[in-house]
Amino acid sequence: MRIRTHDFRSASRAALLDSDLRSAMERAEGGFVDTRKSAVESLENFEEFREYARQVKNHVLQHLDSYLCRFESGVVESGGVVHWARNGSEANRIVLDICKRAKARKIIKGKSMVSEETGTNEALEAAGHEVVETDLGEYIIQLAGETPSHIIAPAVHKSRQAVTDLFYRFHKDQGLPKVSGHQEIVNQARQVLRDHFCTADVGITGGNFLVADTGSVAIVTNEGNGDLTATLPAVHVVMTSIEKVVPDMEALGGLLRLLGRSATGQAMSVYTTLFNGPGRHDDPDGPQEFHVVLVDNGRSGVLGGEFQDILRCIKCGACMNHCPVYTSIGGHAYGWVYPGPMGSVLTPLLAGRRNASDLPHACSLNGRCATVCPVKIPLPELLRAHRRGLIVTGDAGTMQKLVMGVWFQVARRCSMYRLLTRIAVRLLGMMATCFPGSSRGSIRVLPLMSGWTDTRDFPRPGQSTFQSLWKQRRERH
């Protein structure tokens, strides 16, 4: 996927003006936050599960090589093939080869965020394949020619009206009517997609967890499209990333209990399926080939460093659902595959920090994301670490460095600070009376502070600083 992280400022401003986006996000936020809350409260020892999950994922990351190899042997044992891809282009070459050998024309896809990273749809289409997304949200944005704006609800930014229009535009040739109700929309998508399921040659899915012990791929969906994509075509390709591996079924069980609750507030997603190799001789159906493409794409570089914690992420989306920045601007403004807090940590690591310098800064460090993260990723700390990194590499904004430098020289000397704040209080008091529109209580315009005063008054200070008042008080006594 094209990296547009450098456009964050203009994209976020545009997003704030989009009233459709605003109402869509308000609806979604309310739903996600409330349902998660009640689901979490229904599991008495949710906090213990979080700690367990943190430890399991840390353990796996410490021994990632051996768990991945064990997973590979498991897949091979059950008749599948594991492919190792260092980056997106290697991953796409592998997938293209598989499709070519299968003489594939039509390829259907379950939801895979890794394939968004690698731009697999574009690569397949460029090679002449027809690609159809089967997750309803992914299908909607594929028709719209857009990218996902949320990692589990890719079309969360779309209003129902927009979907109605989109479906009519693309489905009217097939003789289908205009539909506007939820159920009608879902039914029409089901009807259209059913044909695709039955005529596809290759099915590509993601993988939520890879079980090392058994070589199983766990896929979680609410629509069942993942299962149809995996079982109907002759070839099933799993595109996933290396950090998804877990040791065994017990660990999988623990993580699944967290995933559904954190993501959609469900105790369990509607479909949770374990895939082990291709169909066997005596199976009535199932694919003839089973491939797992393990994509690194920058993750092994994160391993062992100060950002390793982000690799614990199980892609539930809770951090973005609870992020007041994400819910204000939506996912597209972040400029790459992963939006919200986890995206602002991961994107600079995978897609380059220099052009993504806005992402770690566009956060008020309110910390709500970290309190809902099911694997306890210290997201605000990692965002701060990015900010430190931008200073070290000299990629921080010039204005920021200048202001911070001057302020620092004052703040490090308490006596100079005391003097200058006394002067500042006087100046601000004068401004409160000089500038147009300012009342006695607050200031409407402040030079160099338009970021504040364009939309907010600046409360006027008192006559003296606290330190001066305190000194006077001491002298009186």
Add this chain to the structure above:
Amino acid sequence: MHRDSAGCITCPGTDFQHAFTRAMSCRDCGMRLMAVQDEAPKIRVALFATCLADLIRPQVALAAARLVEECGMEVHVPPQSCCGQPAYNSGEQDKTRTLAEVFVRQFEGYDYVVAPSGSCAAMVSVHYPRLFERDGESYRRCLEIGKRTWELSRFLVEVARLSPGTSADNRFEGLTIAYHDSCSGLRELGVRDQPRKLLSERCGIEIRELGNAEVCCGFGGTFCVKYPEISTRMVDNKLDGLDESGTDLLLGGDLGCLLNIAGRLRRKDSRIRVYHYAELLLNSDPGAGIGDSGGD
């Protein structure tokens, strides 16, 4: 100096209650030790006013000082500037270390450090130790001062045990009062019930809880001027429906958030008045709200 670590003569192993305004008494047997109260030096509390209170709202720091004094403690205001939070959150690690060292030098040697701000107190107690190598001298000193640094409301409730006060009349009766939980205090220090308890006990205020009390107001330090449009949307979301709900006062414990909220309310000509909770705890008439005219 730490009187709470001394044991009762008759009940070995027990601590003394912090009830300095009345008398020192043993928690178990209730024995009052007037002699100890008279002779023992007062507990010395260093007040960290914080930049914003120092500069914009000195009455918050004054109220904090007087509330601590009311508990029989001695308030000191050492030379001070800023805890370094803006530098820390901008990634300026070296500058932050320097400012942390300045702070530690100034505030060492007191029994407690108290700040009328969750984010500034958390900067010292949670973040300072992270700035330094684990085994170094600076780390040890930061850890030590971190343990003694408190957000005002937690300090008043959990350490100083501020008395509910004598005035039983509800000075704020008939007003609808909401509270904004500032993020750092809430999530890093667990400040939530303490200000509510104090407001209820001393002023008879029962908070009308906001549905989004725990959602960020969009201040975020330099964030609010770096991304003003996003920040403004966040504060608007925060304040959505507040005027219509008949809210009269909005309280909070961090001036950053309160300046942001009050600034936006004033710009929108709202009638809601904004105060730091400490102002209400101390004054029966806290005067003009933040950003209101007549407030000096």
